[in-house]
Structure formats: structure tokens, C-alpha cells
Amino acid sequence: MDSWRCWDGEIVVYDHCSGNTMKLDIIMSEVFRFVLRRPATEAAIVAHLAATLDLAADAHFRRIADRALLRLHQAALIQPLSSPGAPPSA
Amino acid sequence: MISSHEVCRARALLPGILRRPESAARLPPERWDLVIRQARQAGVLARLCFQLDDLGLLTEVPERPRRHLEAARTLAVKHARDVRWELSCLCSALADRELTITLLKGAAYLMADLPPARGRLFSDIDILVPRDRIDEVEESLVEAGWGPGVKDAYDQRYYRRWTHQIPPLQHLRRGSVLDVHHTIVPPTARTPVNAATLTVDSLPLPLDTRLRVLAPADMVLHSAVHLFSEGEFDRGLRDLLDLSDLLSQFGRRAGFWQSLDSRAEALGLTEPLYLTLRYLDRLLALPTPAPLHDAVRRWQPPALSRSALDALFDRALLPNHDSCNDYLSATARWLLYVRAHHLRMPLHLLVPHLVRKSFRRPAAQENDDRRRRRAQVEQVLRAARAPRPGATTANAAQMRE
Amino acid sequence: MKLSAWSRAALWERLRNPGLVLQTGPFTSRVRTSIPAVADGIFLLYADYSAPQGDVFADFHIALRQPPGLRRWFRRQVSFYFDGAAPFKPLPLAQALPMLEWGLNWCISNHAHHYLIIHAATVEKGGRAILLPGPPGSGKSTLTAFLVYNGWRLLSDELALLSLEDGSVSPLARPISLKNKAIDIIGRRHPEARMSPRCEDTAKGTVALLRAPRDSVARSHEPARPAWVVFPQYKAGGDGRLRPRSKAGTLIDIGHNAFNYSVHGKRGFDLLSQTIDRCDCYDFCYEDLDQALAAFDGLAPVPALAQAASA
Numbered sequence: 145m146d147s148w149r150c151w152d153g154e155i156v157v158y159d160h161c162s163g164n165t166m167k168l169d170i171i172m173s174e175v176f177r178f179v180l181r182r183p184a185t186e187a188a189i190v191a192h193l194a195a196t197l198d199l200a201a202d203a204h205f206r207r208i209a210d211r212a213l214l215r216l217h218q219a220a221l222i223q224p225l226s227s228p229g230a231p232p233s234a
Numbered sequence: 235m236i237s238s239h240e241v242c243r244a245r246a247l248l249p250g251i252l253r254r255p256e257s258a259a260r261l262p263p264e265r266w267d268l269v270i271r272q273a274r275q276a277g278v279l280a281r282l283c284f285q286l287d288d289l290g291l292l293t294e295v296p297e298r299p300r301r302h303l304e305a306a307r308t309l310a311v312k313h314a315r316d317v318r319w320e321l322s323c324l325c326s327a328l329a330d331r332e333l334t335i336t337l338l339k340g341a342a343y344l345m346a347d348l349p350p351a352r353g354r355l356f357s358d359i360d361i362l363v364p365r366d367r368i369d370e371v372e373e374s375l376v377e378a379g380w381g382p383g384v385k386d387a388y389d390q391r392y393y394r395r396w397t398h399q400i401p402p403l404q405h406l407r408r409g410s411v412l413d414v415h416h417t418i419v420p421p422t423a424r425t426p427v428n429a430a431t432l433t434v435d436s437l438p439l440p441l442d443t444r445l446r447v448l449a450p451a452d453m454v455l456h457s458a459v460h461l462f463s464e465g466e467f468d469r470g471l472r473d474l475l476d477l478s479d480l481l482s483q484f485g486r487r488a489g490f491w492q493s494l495d496s497r498a499e500a501l502g503l504t505e506p507l508y509l510t511l512r513y514l515d516r517l518l519a520l521p522t523p524a525p526l527h528d529a530v531r532r533w534q535p536p537a538l539s540r541s542a543l544d545a546l547f548d549r550a551l552l553p554n555h556d557s558c559n560d561y562l563s564a565t566a567r568w569l570l571y572v573r574a575h576h577l578r579m580p581l582h583l584l585v586p587h588l589v590r591k592s593f594r595r596p597a598a599q600e601n602d603d604r605r606r607r608r609a610q611v612e613q614v615l616r617a618a619r620a621p622r623p624g625a626t627t628a629n630a631a632q633m634r635e
Numbered sequence: 636m637k638l639s640a641w642s643r644a645a646l647w648e649r650l651r652n653p654g655l656v657l658q659t660g661p662f663t664s665r666v667r668t669s670i671p672a673v674a675d676g677i678f679l680l681y682a683d684y685s686a687p688q689g690d691v692f693a694d695f696h697i698a699l700r701q702p703p704g705l706r707r708w709f710r711r712q713v714s715f716y717f718d719g720a721a722p723f724k725p726l727p728l729a730q731a732l733p734m735l736e737w738g739l740n741w742c743i744s745n746h747a748h749h750y751l752i753i754h755a756a757t758v759e760k761g762g763r764a765i766l767l768p769g770p771p772g773s774g775k776s777t778l779t780a781f782l783v784y785n786g787w788r789l790l791s792d793e794l795a796l797l798s799l800e801d802g803s804v805s806p807l808a809r810p811i812s813l814k815n816k817a818i819d820i821i822g823r824r825h826p827e828a829r830m831s832p833r834c835e836d837t838a839k840g841t842v843a844l845l846r847a848p849r850d851s852v853a854r855s856h857e858p859a860r861p862a863w864v865v866f867p868q869y870k871a872g873g874d875g876r877l878r879p880r881s882k883a884g885t886l887i888d889i890g891h892n893a894f895n896y897s898v899h900g901k902r903g904f905d906l907l908s909q910t911i912d913r914c915d916c917y918d919f920c921y922e923d924l925d926q927a928l929a930a931f932d933g934l935a936p937v938p939a940l941a942q943a944a945s946a
Contacts, residue, residue: 152883154881154882155883161319165886165887167884263692264691267691302694305746305748305749308899311900312897555719
């Protein structure tokens with residue numbers, strides 16, 4: 145489990161594999177905290193984000209959410225669970 | 235003025251401590267002053283820290299030298315972490331190519347969990363790939379962010395023509411350096427080594443079958459060739475200790491000594507192996523194992539050659555430090571550098587090459603410069619890294635000495 | 636034995652051979668040189684420091700020498716040597732004294748990995764320290780010089796040494812490097828402060844070294860607890876207000892300003908997180924030094940008891 149800290153809603157994370165330290169933006173922070181509670185599907189993540197940030201879950205928003213998921217995945221902070229269609233986990 | 239007796243004591247100090255780390259517990263602070271400096275120069279400071287800690291003696295070291303030992307260990311742990319990450323990135327970069335990647339030297343020791351990895355300061359990562367695939371490997375690596383580590387056109391040609399690797403590649407963002415080999419001795423060596431022979435007998439890593447390491451005898455022979463035929467001794471003592479570790483580890487396996495003997499004969503690498511055994515004995519008081527006594531008698535050069543080699547290697551293998559050098563040490567290192575190049579280049583090309591090098595920098599300085607450049611790259615990246623939208627990153631893992 | 640007890644001649648002899656051992660905070664350095672300007676500089680700037688004698692363990696063996704060859708006589712240069720090897724290119728001989736300081740900083744930032752080393756000034760009052768991270772040009776050295784001659788203790792103008800064991804910051808209390816206009820500003824405000832001669836045309840402009848206050852040197856074995864992280868920026872129109880800044884952003888920014896954050900891995904992350912947990916973090920834009928002093932004094936007011944006693 146990577147190390148992370150949260151101050152005033154902003155999260156910094158230390159990645160054990162790469163040695164990198166990252167500050168997550170508000171969207172990535174929300175995704176990370178949501179998935180930390182329990183694994184979730186992409187659809188559930190997008191719905192949660194839209195509700196929390198009070199934004200419409202339109203195509204543009206979905207692209208932003210996808211990008212956040214990709215960057216968290218690239219930083220090895222979340223990963224898809226092994227079975228196809230399974231939700232990502234932190 | 236330092237007496238010759240003092241010089242002898244100083245030269246014997248570090249090898250003595252490495253042979254018997256328990257003797258370090260009785261050292262006064264002023265001797266520690268010299269041990270730390272010699273060990274740092276030789277690249278074995280972290281190794282010494284691990285050795286003392288294993289024996290429960292680290293707490294007995296006086297506080298000031300102990301801090302240096304622990305600092306070196308912290309740095310070595312970081313290096314190991316960086317190498318693992320770097321290999322992970324390398325595998326991703328070459329994932330589509332489906333080829334055998336054999337790790338060499340430090341990376342191999344680390345991933346195969348062998349003793350020479352402990353306390354090691356890694357500089358470059360060395361890998362071996364099939365010669366007929368080296369162009370596509372280079373292409374994939376360049377796509378993944380590696381660029382030329384040497385920019386001089388002469389040096390580029392030199393590597394491709396006269397050595398067993400392509401010019402070193404440096405990752406543009408991380409600053410790490412990758413040496414991609416296609417065999418373990420220069421193609422122009424008197425007894426070239428067919429890399430396919432090595433890869434056939436290589437062993438997959440248990441936790442990651444994408445990567446392989448050389449079979450034990452080949453690993454020893456490669457380490458021996460690297461130390462005694464490449465003319466670079468800034469890590470000479472460390473490399474000799476690696477060989478001591480490998481022989482000690484593998485020597486416990488049934489049939490190892492026989493396989494080492496026959497493999498050295500088959501690959502034409504008896505000379506580096508002979509030199510390994512000789513200098514393990516002379517410098518570290520590690521006698522040649524009994525199963526190799528006959529082989530050593532077969533491989534032994536004439537007495538005059540032995541004396542000449544001793545005069546050179548006895549000096550070059552010690553740390554390149556004022557307390558260990560005498561008035562012949564620089565000459566000895568230079569002659570061995572010439573010897574290494576002579577082993578791969580004909581004389582009519584060797585001389586202009588050496589002249590060119592003497593107006594630039596010797597190989598050891600180039601390694602130092604490469605390390606400094608890496609450190610400077612890291613610093614520039616640190617200073618220039620601006621927050622990216624979405625995430626900011628501090629101190630991306632890069633290898634640094 | 637303090638260096639002030641030595642004669643100039645004895646110091647000169649010792650520097651030539653076998654080298655002068657200087658204690659600066661937690662580090663001992665054996666310094667060798669035959670360059671008169673360096674000897675003069677050490678005599679002036681390091682008078683209050685301890686110079687142990689005899690065979691001692693030295694953390695760093697350094698030398699400042701003219702490199703061999705033509706440059707001994709023509710457009711003379713100086714090289715810095717660390718245990719016999721030169722890690723940098725030579726500089727003009729006139730820059731030998733600043734080179735000593737830069738070299739000592741290099742030794743620490745490259746080898747002292749028993750600390751997390753941040754490129755920051757550090758000052759202390761009442762046991763609590765302010766870390767002032769900032770790249771060159773932020774004015775932190777000038778600010779530090781002014782603060783330490785006005786009631787704050789100097790820990791360092793350049794390298795904050797955070798202990799991995801307990802998170803305290805260890806002092807160096809070495810001379811402060813002043814650049815360009817700062818030399819005149821501090822010289823006018825504090826004529827009692829001793830400074831080395833100026834060096835022109837360095838990579839940082841004109842440089843002079845300010846001797847550390849005697850009290851700071853005397854207390855250079857006393858660590859302090861970090862209580863504030865302040866990112867200073869000197870600029871016209873600066874209002875001298877301490878503006879709270881993001882702690883998450885501060886961690887990233889300190890990581891950028893650290894020499895060996897990546898060396899320590901998770902331990903470094905934990906130490907910085909802990910430090911930031913305990914500190915108030917600010918941006919600070921100021922246009923004059925008195926404004927800055929007032930703001931910082933406001934952070935660490937004189938305790939009521941001491942005030943009553945002095946009334």
C-alpha cells in the first residue's frame with residue numbers, strides 16, 4: 145500500500161515502486177479516496193464525481209474522469225481487478 | 235613525509251578490514267578516517283556497513299564514521315530501488331518485441347538476489363540481447379525516452395565497431411544509463427564469445443520470466459572478463475569482491491568448479507579466470523579452491539609475465555587514493571588501459587585512438603563525468619519541474635551516485 | 636581550542652600541512668591550502684569556531700589548490716579537491732574563498748545522507764525554527780543575514796539539515812554568502828558585522844561572505860524544532876504579509892528544494908509529512924527587511940515572563 149497524506153482535501157502520495165511523490169488534483173483526489181473505501185466500477189466513479197463536484201456527467205466530464213483514472217493507474221495507485229469488467233481497486 | 239612503512243600499512247588497511255570486518259571494532263578514530271575515505275573511493279562503503287551490521291558490530295563503530303557508513307547504506311538502498319524501477323520501465327518499453335533480455339552484472343546480482351548486490355552503488359544497467367535484434371531494441375528504447383549517452387560521433391563509431399555493446403543510452407527524463415550488449419567480449423577479441431551459447435544456458439528469474447541471468451559459471455567469467463580485460467579500475471576492488479562473493483556462493487553447488495573450468499576452456503576465458511584467482515589470493519588472502527589447482531597450473535603464464543602483471547594489478551586493484559597509490563600507480567593503470575584496448579584493437583588503430591583519448595579524457599574520468607552529468611541532469615530536472623495540471627511530482631527516481 | 640587563539644602565521648603553517656581541522660556544527664573538515672586569500676578568509680570568518688588538534692576523524696578532507704599546468708601563472712585558477720579528486724571545474728583564483736564555502740556545501744549535500752537536506756535557510760528563536768526554502772534570487776540569504784543580526788539565531792543560510800531520527804534541524808552556523816546589493820545593504824545596517832573582501836564576476840555576481848554572529852557559532856550544537864516553513868520572495872510592492880499556503884503543495888515544493896529527498900524514499904516522505912504537520916506554512920512577499928523582521932518577530936513574540944522581567 146502506497147503512503148499518502150491529506151491536508152485540506154489535497155492528497156500527496158508516495159509511490160514505493162518509482163520513488164515518485166505526487167500531489168493529486170481535486171478530481172484525482174476524489175477518485176482515489178472513493179476507490180480507497182471500496183473497489184468501484186468506472187460508471188460508479190463517474191457518478192460519484194459528478195455528484196460530489198456538482199457537475200453534469202456529460203462526455204467532456206467523462207473524458208476528464210477517464211484521464212484521472214489513467215493517471216492514477218500509471219502512478220500505480222489504482223489497478224483494475226483481475227476479472228474482466230471488474231472495478232478498479234486502490 | 236610519509237614513511238614507506240606507513241604507506242604499506244595504509245594500503246593493507248581496507249583489504250584487511252574487508253577480509254576480517256571484526257577487526258574494525260578495535261580501530262581508533264584516526265584509522266577510521268582513512269578506512270572511510272578508502273572505502274568510499276573503492277565504492278565499498280555501503281558493503282562494509284552491511285557486513286558490520288550483519289556481525290552486530292555497527293553500533294561499536296564510533297559515531298562519526300558510523301554516520302558515513304549508514305549514509306552510504308541509505309544511498310545503496312536507493313540505488314537498488316531505482317534499478318528495480320528502471321528494469322520495470324525497460325520491460326514495458328520492450329514488451330512488444332518478445333525477445334530474451336539477459337541481465338548482466340549489478341542488475342543480475344540484484345534481481346537474482348546474489349550477495350554482490352548488497353551495498354552496491356549501481357551506475358549503469360547492463361543487458362544482453364541477441365545481436366540480430368539490437369537495432370529494433372535500440373529503436374524501442376529511443377521511442378520510450380532513451381537518448382544517446384555519448385554524442386561524439388567518434389565515440390559512437392568506436393562503440394559500434396570495436397566493442398560488444400552499442401553506445402550507452404541515457405533516459406532523457408530519468409537520467410539513468412543503459413548499456414545494451416550483444417556479447418560479453420569485444421567482437422575483435424582473440425577468442426570471441428558466441429552470445430547464443432550464453433543465452434541457451436541462461437536462467438529465468440523466478441519472479442519475472444521476461445528477464446534472465448547468466449548461468450553461474452558464465453556469470454563468474456563475465457565478471458572476470460569485465461575486470462581484467464576492460465581496462466577500468468575505478469571499481470576494481472569492488473569487482474574483485476563481487477567475484478569472491480560469486481565463487482563463495484556458487485562453490486557450494488555440486489559440480490560448479492568442474493563446470494567453471496570446462497566453460498573457461500570452451501569460451502577461451504582462462505586468462506581472466508586465472509587472474510581472478512591469483513588476485514583474490516594476493517589481495518584478499520583467499521586461496522584458490524583445491525578443485526582448480528590443476529587448472530591454475532595449466533593456465534599459469536611464464537614467471538616473467540606473472541611478475542609484470544603483479545606489478546600492474548597489485549597497484550590498479552587497490553583504491554585510487556593517495557594513501558594507496560605510489561609513484562607507479564598511475565602508470566600501471568594507464569598500461570592496463572592500453573592493454574585492454576590492445577586486446578580489442580589492432581596496433582595501427584590503437585595508437586591514434588589513444589592519442590585522441592589522451593587529449594580528451596581517460597575512460598575512468600569519462601565514467602566520473604557521466605556520473606556527474608547524471609547528477610546535473612537530476613538537478614536540472616528538479617529545478618525545472620513545474621507543476622503539471624492534475625499532478626505535481628517531486629524527485630522522480632533517478633539513479634545517482 | 637578556538638581558531639582565534641591561533642596566530643595568523645601558525646594558521647598558515649597548519650593549512651599548508653597537515654591541514655587545519657575545523658568543526659562546523661556536526662561536521663569536521665580537514666582543510667588544506669597554500670592560497671593566502673583562503674587563509675586570510677578562514678582567519679577572519681572562522682575565528683569563533685573550534686579547531687581540534689591531533690589525529691581526529693574528519694568528515695571531509697578538502698583542499699584548495701591551483702591546478703597544475705599553465706594556469707598556475709597565466710589567468711590563474713583554483714580547484715577544489717575532495718579527498719584528492721576535483722568534483723568541479725576550476726574557477727578564477729580570486730574566487731577561492733567563496734569556492735571553499737560552495738565546496739563545503741557540496742560535501743554535505745552529497746554525502747551527509749544521515750540528514751534530509753533542504754536548500755533552505757534556517758533561523759531560530761525560543762527553540763523554534765523557521766525554514767526558508769527558496770531558489771537563488773529569492774533573497775533568502777539577505778533576509779537571513781538581517782534576521783540573525785537582529786535577535787534570531789543562525790542555523791544556516793543554505794542547507795537545512797533535518798534529522799531522520801527526531802525531525803529536529805541541526806545548525807551549521809557557517810558564514811553567510813551575500814550577493815550584489817545585499818553586501819552594501821547589510822554592510823550599512825550592520826557595520827559591526829565582519830565581511831570578507833568582495834569577489835567580482837562569480838556565477839552569482841559579486842559575492843562577499845559575512846561572518847556568523849558569535850552567539851550562533853557558540854550554540855552550533857543545539858538543534859531546533861521546525862515550527863514554520865516560509866517561502867520568501869523579495870520584490871518591490873511586497874506587502875510583508877504571511878499568507879498561508881497549501882501543505883500538500885509545500886511538501887512537493889520542499890521536495891523540489893531538497894538535495895537528497897529521493898535518496899530517502901519513504902522515510903523522506905514520512906519525515907517531510909511529519910515536519911509539515913507540525914509547521915505553519917506561508918508564502919511571504921516583502922520589500923524591505925524591517926518589514927520582514929516585524930513579521931517574523933510576530934511569529935515568535937518574546938514570552939510574557941521575559942517581557943515582565945525586562946520591564
